[in-house]
Amino acid sequence: MCKLFSALIFTILLAICRFFVKLSFYPSVHSLYSTYQYHVEHKSFDQQRYESLQKQEFYFNSRFKYKLNCVWVPNQNSTKTIILVHGYTANHNSSLKYFDMFYDKGYNILMYDHRYHGKSEGENCTLGYYEKYDLKDLVTWVLKKVGKNSTVGIHGESMGASTAIMHSAIDNRTKFTIADCPFQDVMFQFKYRLKVEYNAPSFPILNLIGIFNKIVTGVSYKKIVPIKMLRSVTTPILYIHGNMDDFTLPINSINLYQATKCKKKLYLAKNAKHAKSITVNPDLYSKIVFNFIDSIS
Numbered sequence: 001m002c003k004l005f006s007a008l009i010f011t012i013l014l015a016i017c018r019f020f021v022k023l024s025f026y027p028s029v030h031s032l033y034s035t036y037q038y039h040v041e042h043k044s045f046d047q048q049r050y051e052s053l054q055k056q057e058f059y060f061n062s063r064f065k066y067k068l069n070c071v072w073v074p075n076q077n078s079t080k081t082i083i084l085v086h087g088y089t090a091n092h093n094s095s096l097k098y099f100d101m102f103y104d105k106g107y108n109i110l111m112y113d114h115r116y117h118g119k120s121e122g123e124n125c126t127l128g129y130y131e132k133y134d135l136k137d138l139v140t141w142v143l144k145k146v147g148k149n150s151t152v153g154i155h156g157e158s159m160g161a162s163t164a165i166m167h168s169a170i171d172n173r174t175k176f177t178i179a180d181c182p183f184q185d186v187m188f189q190f191k192y193r194l195k196v197e198y199n200a201p202s203f204p205i206l207n208l209i210g211i212f213n214k215i216v217t218g219v220s221y222k223k224i225v226p227i228k229m230l231r232s233v234t235t236p237i238l239y240i241h242g243n244m245d246d247f248t249l250p251i252n253s254i255n256l257y258q259a260t261k262c263k264k265k266l267y268l269a270k271n272a273k274h275a276k277s278i279t280v281n282p283d284l285y286s287k288i289v290f291n292f293i294d295s296i297s
Helices: 002-025 032-041 047-052 092-103 131-146 159-168 186-198 205-217 226-232 251-259 282-296
Strands: 056-061 067-073 080-085 108-112 151-157 176-180 237-242 264-269
Touching (some): 047 092, 056 131, 067 131, 080 131, 080 159, 092 282, 151 159, 159 176, 186 205, 226 251, 237 282, 251 264
Parallel strands (some): 080 108, 151 176, 176 237, 237 264
16 A cells, blocks of 8 residues: 555656656747737837848757757848847747847847747757857857957847856857846746746755756756856846746846846836836837946947
8 A cells, every 4th residue: 555655656746747847848839920920919019121121041050959040130231239039938039029129229130049949949948058058159150240359249038038147157258148037046936936826835846856857858957047157257237127027026137136246237127027128118128228238338
């Protein structure tokens, strides 16, 4: 009877682990078409201009042997470029709400689909672990294309923001990082989501999920901790977070800001939920961003 009970408990725990690993590393992702239509309907960008612009869509070969779908939009002969990094389950079309802001300021724009997202390859999502190396290699691509002395900045949203922070710890060639609603630590985020969505305790569930995930994917949650990587960051960082964000709590950006030793700024957008800071007040958002960039120059 005792063995049967133990086997039942083990089976239940294994099922829970499989569920959460699938949820985090193998999520259902949004299609490029549905994301594009969403932003068209919400008038997040100048659709007519965007569709009239010269664009180069191409596949970039990741060092990890998969292809990343990319869209390059040159801006005349500009020597400054922004790389837009989308969030979890999204794709490069979700970055269109930031497109006009940077294009109007003369930036070339590179958008791309993370591994496992959009039209990119890759067997799973790793919440920034492998994605930060992909971003580093795309910075190299931009510098080769535009010039090694050109200006490259990064704007990341949600998981893309955390990826951008972790990237800045391994690559100091970019001039600035804008991190919109990042998580400070993937375990911190999971603990919060477990409580909110399932009213479940983090212990021992997260510990078991972490072990199971390491076995299945080879990636340890302990390696996805942007806040611990900040000690080696020298790139100026602007943190942006909606003060009503109930998906990734604002305390994440507050803690990240306090842990940052280089030039930094924190903007908590009033009445904004997750990844909606630019939507609530686009003019103020743009002003905050470019005042920060100008202060670096």
